[in-house]
Amino acid sequence: MIDARSHSFADRHVGPDSAELARILDVVGVASLDELATRAVPASILDAAPGGVAAGLDTLDSPLTEHEALIALSALAARNTVAVSMVGLGYYDTLTPPVLVRNILENPAWYTAYTxxxxxxxxxxxxxxxxxxxxxxxxxxxxxxxxxxxxxxxxxxxxxxxxxxxxxxxxxxxxxxxxxxxxxxxxxxxxxxxxxxxxxxxxxxxxxxxxxxxxxxxxxxxxxxxxxxxxxxxxxxxxxxxxxxxxxxxxxxxxxxxxxxxxxxxxxxxxxxxxxxxxxxxxxxxxxxxxxxxxxxxxxxxxxxxxxxxxxxxxxxxxxxxxxxxxxxxxxxxxxxxxxxxxxxxxxxASYHGAEGLKAIAQRVHRHAEFIAAGLQAAGVEVVHGEFFDTVLARVPGRAVEVVENAQAWGINLRLVDSDHVGIACDEATTVEHTASVLAAFGLTAGTVVDVAPAPFGNRTSGYLEHESFTKYRTETAMLRYLRSLSDKDIALDRSMIPLGSCTMKLNATAEMEPITWPGFSKLHPFAPASDTPGMLQVIEDLQDWLVAITGYDAVSLQPNAGSQGEYAGLLAIRNYHLSRGDSHRDTCLIPSSAHGTNAASAVMAGMRVEVVACRENGDVDLDDLRAKIADHAERLAAIMITYPSTHGVYEHEIGEICAAVHDAGGQVYVDGANLNALVGLARPGRFGGDVSHLNLHKTFCIPHGGGGPGVGPIGVRSHLAPFLPGHPMAPELGEAGPVSAAPYGSASILPITWTYIKMMGAQGLRRASLTAIASANYIARRLDEHFPVLYTGENGMVAHECILDLRPLTKETGVTVDDVAKRLADYGFHAPTMSFPVAGTLMVEPTESENLDEIDEFCEAMIAIRREIDRVGAGEWPVDDNPLRGAPHTAECLVSEWKHPYSREVAVYPRGKARPKVWPAVRRIDGAHGDRNLVCSCPPIEAYSD
Structure with missing residues (x-):
């Protein structure tokens, strides 16, 4: 009998097995992951406990199997009370068509796609x-x-x-x-x-x-x-x-x-x-x-x-x-x-229901609200507003708390506005039984409830949703096929490695994804009573504790619902900290020239002035320029924002000096956590100099990208910044600072993904993931360096979890651009790496820990084959303006049209033979300038199809 524990979850998540890892390490030139850690990560920040993981992570429980983790999480979901929500305030129950649940929310073709x-x-x-x-x-x-x-x-x-x-x-x-x-x-x-x-x-x-x-x-x-x-x-x-x-x-x-x-x-x-x-x-x-x-x-x-x-x-x-x-x-x-x-x-x-279906839902919602209002008025309860759509405001002097508690006894949550007013919001899921229970909560008996004839409501005369996208897919068969036809036009992680530097497109495990559609999490209103949500709040508390352990910070807020919001929240915390000390003059934020541009944008939004710090030729922050900028702005210095490992994909050995220089001048250190997946289990930014970091749960901690969102960007802070974490008017327990997102805990329903990931990986699994990602990136760097020079490396010739391939010399010699290589990779069945960031004319590659060696080698072989194609262009065998790279990507349709190219159809679409399943791009290279000159950003009117 096979032992169900013979494969831990970490074995399923981490791509290379022991034999593959040995081959990777041999190419990299180290004997073990432990040796890799000492070679790649600066000794000054390497933070290991006796067990090998970064100090603090030894507090994590032993890892669970997938089934054990799901059982534990289902127990937490069961602690939540899924009441009938009639609170409103922008959050309403809705009936998601099952065809959309199964074929979008639960379909990796949609949720693992990239921007x-x-x-x-x-x-x-x-x-x-x-x-x-x-x-x-x-x-x-x-x-x-x-x-x-x-x-x-x-x-x-x-x-x-x-x-x-x-x-x-x-x-x-x-x-x-x-x-x-x-x-x-x-x-x-x-x-x-x-x-x-x-x-x-x-x-x-x-x-x-x-x-x-x-x-x-x-x-x-x-x-x-x-x-x-x-x-x-x-x-x-x-x-x-x-x-x-x-x-x-x-x-x-x-x-x-x-x-x-x-x-x-x-x-x-x-x-x-x-x-x-x-x-x-x-x-x-x-x-x-x-x-x-x-x-x-x-x-x-x-x-x-x-x-x-x-x-x-x-x-x-x-x-x-x-x-x-x-x-x-x-x-x-x-x-x-x-x-x-x-x-x-x-x-x-909207497509599934169409204009008629949406209008029918709206009319039904309004009729329920109308029924409640009429019942209340018949019983002498004042309805404050005569014109309403779905929400009734009732005035019950001194009785509001009693009414709300009565409704809770019926399993319904109403909105307690104040001691005299109760709000009742109807939605798509509201039933006649719900409306009767609401009236009963006000003390109305069945005999006092009157039947209400529907009254005309609404004054809209203009049409909407007339395009065929909203008229054609009414049956499940039609919608199913439409969704499949769309997903077939995309490359997501279910079809290929997506080697995007800085974006961490790694496995989003099915076991992690399964809980997000459980009613115990998905049907909770964000302003539900705390007594209804102990399981959800426990998930949040667990995650905060684990992220504190992982990062070395003292407190974590999960409210920011994107990395950009995390940046903003972290800088606001720094700003408000300075203001609390009377240092209103501290408004300058130092940002290295290599930083992600959202850093600068976030600083400006937080009321700061940006000063750019130069980088050396090797990509590291120029310490001399940093010290000069600090001297120039010492009295005004608020913070430095620095990404670690750097945006150039290396561990800067002078990070401690950088942090100390800023602290000595009275500033705070913001460590951008975009690349935290190269630190987890190895080093903790809260212990090597950071005062605040945002963490991308949608990158390091497995929440999927979903085609460009959702994301979660929580922030960790040292204790002196904790009072300035985001608060919320509907959650006084979070403190008095202003919120950065609409919900108290941001995108809470996807937090179980990260909870499950950490629970199943455990401390050693998290460390193994970081080191395997580093090993795989260095393997790619070693294999491709002779074909596409690696632009930046650290002191020991190592990169971190990603590497930058420099195409600029090839472009100068041959005319083949980084765009040509990116588009040509689609013909090979791969998504392109990150283009021209942080350096124009380069590709930034990140394999992550979840790709096995076969897939990594396939990518490397594709890149090497492309280099041979570039050489043929450079040798004049193919003209610069007509070759497989400039013509890429190639569609199936282009093969059956007249072929005038100097390369064959076979070279165009099967450049390495048929070893890899073919992914057919839906269109050929797109003319971006044409789209910008002729801006059309909605479905053309139906009349446009009359021709």
Missing amino acids: PYQPEISQGRLEALLNFQTMVGDLTGMEIANSSMLDEGTAAAEAMTLLRRASRSKSPRFVLDTDLFPQTRAVVITRAEPLGIEIVEADLTQGLPDGEFFGVLAQLPGASGRVVDHTSMIAEAHERGALVAVGADLLALTLLTPPGEQGADACFGTTQRFGVPMGFGGPHAGYLAVHTKHARQLPGRLVGISVDVDGDKAYRLALQTREQHIRREKATSNICTAQVLLAIVAAMY
Whole structure:
């Protein structure tokens, strides 16, 4: 009988087996992983306990098997009470069609995909995101929507700064409606303060406040449930030189006149109730939409339509120079990601239901609310607002707590507004039985409940969702085939290694993914009573404790729902720490020239001035320039942001000196945790000089990328910064600091992924993963260095977990570019490495620990074969403008057209024979400039197909 424990989870997660690892280590030139650790990682930071792992990790429990971990996690889920949620405030229960659960949320073809920077092999998810943009634009009455934001609160904050850029007003004042969701209000206030924006709050039903202001933020419906037509308010704001953004519920907009038709300049909100579970707060796809004249002000990502070299329609990320990592300190936002997986679910929910189905759901939701309101009024209970969509506000003087407790006894959570008011929100999952129980909680007997004839509601006259993407896929068969056709156009981790440097595209194990759709986690409202969520809170507490142990920090916040938000939260903590000490003059942030551009953008958003520190030729921070910059800005120095291992993929041996120099000048050290997967189990940033770090759970700790989101970017801090971790108005236990995300614990429903990963790996497994990733990167560096020189190495000739291949000399000699190599890799069946970051004209390669040696060797052989093709171009055998690299990628369709190339069809599509399963790109190389000149970012109107 086979022992079920013969393979630990670490054996399943880590790709190379013992024989493969021995071959890897032999090429690298070390005898063991332990020797690799001493050769690659500076002795000054190597932090080992007697067991070999970094001190602190020995507190982790012994690893569990997959089944043991799932049993333990299911016990935690069972401790949660899945009540009927009628709290509202932007979070609603929804009925996700099973075809979307199984074929998107639970399908690795969708959840393991990377950001579509290589559009030719990302056409499926790009089309799905174009559908999302079309859906949002149609429902809001706007022409342009981006391909999702992190959540509603941060979308509102981005709307505020967009209005500031677009407005001609010089006033720093910004008006918030008093009927905003409380979490939205709090996130906007957090964002406004460092930017010098003065917040003014006003009841917009009573008119706009006196004085000048550059913009207004309103909600439709409001937090109280009230529905207000904002047409006259918007007109008055425009007359006074201000712009207006409206937070709009998309389901309500199937019935109500959309803000775009009321004159609003921008719309923001969430698509959560379109099939995305509440999940204790996330992840959910927020949205931001504008009229065409403000299209180039939109932050984040925007999918557009272009053409490929054959003139065929093709999708791509439009206006890519807007990406914030390129704009650096000139960035208008630090958002460089989206909530792609959740945006796709929302778009397909709309596609599956169509306009008629969504309208029917909205009408049913409203009828339930109407029934509750009529019942309350019949019993003499005051209903505060006569115009509402899904939320009823009841006034019960002195009885609100009693009513809410009565409802809890019936298994229903209502919103306790204050001692006199109760909010009741209906949603897609509300039933007649639920409405009867709500009325009973108010003390109404069956005899006092009256039957209510449906009254006409809504005034929308414009059409929406008329494109065939929203009319064609009504049956499960049709939707199933549509989803499959889209995923077939993409390369994700289920088909190939994705060797992206700085992005850590490693195994997202099925056992880790399974719990995210369990009702015990997915159906929790983020503002549910703590008595309902002890299991979820235990997952959060466990993760905080484990991340403290792993990083060496003293406290962790899990609220930031992306790496960019983690950066921002960490810098805010530093800023507020200095302010608390009276050091308001400390506003300068030092950032090495090699840093990821979001570092600079985050610093600017946190109210800091950026000073760039030079790097040496070997990629390390130039200590002389650092000391000079510190001397120049000593009194104003707030912080340094440094990525470790460096963005160049090496362990800088002078990290201790860098940290000490900044501390001696009174500054704080922010260690960007983007590359933490090269430290886990080996060294702890909180012990070698860091004061704060953000951690990418979607990279180091196995939360999948999902095509560009979701992510989680928690921050770890030393004890002196702990009081400045993000708080939340609905979670007083988190403290008084402002929130950076809409939900108290960010994207909580995907935290079980990381919980399960750490639980199954244990301390030794985590260390093994880090060292195997380092070994595999050094193996690739050794194998490819003679063909593509490795640009940077550390003191011992070692790289960290990634290496940079320098193509610039080849480009100069042959004309073959880094783009040509990236596109040609698609013909070989591989996703390209990271292009031209952090150095233009290079490829950054990261194999991770989860790829076995066969796959790594396949990639190396593909790169070596491509080098031979480059040599043939250089020798004049193929012309620079017509060769397999410049013609890549090659589609099946191009083979059956007239062939005029100087290379064969076989060379084009089977460059190494048929040894590897063929992945056919959906389109040929895309003309990005054409797409930017002819910006189209939504599905063409149906009339466009009449030709």
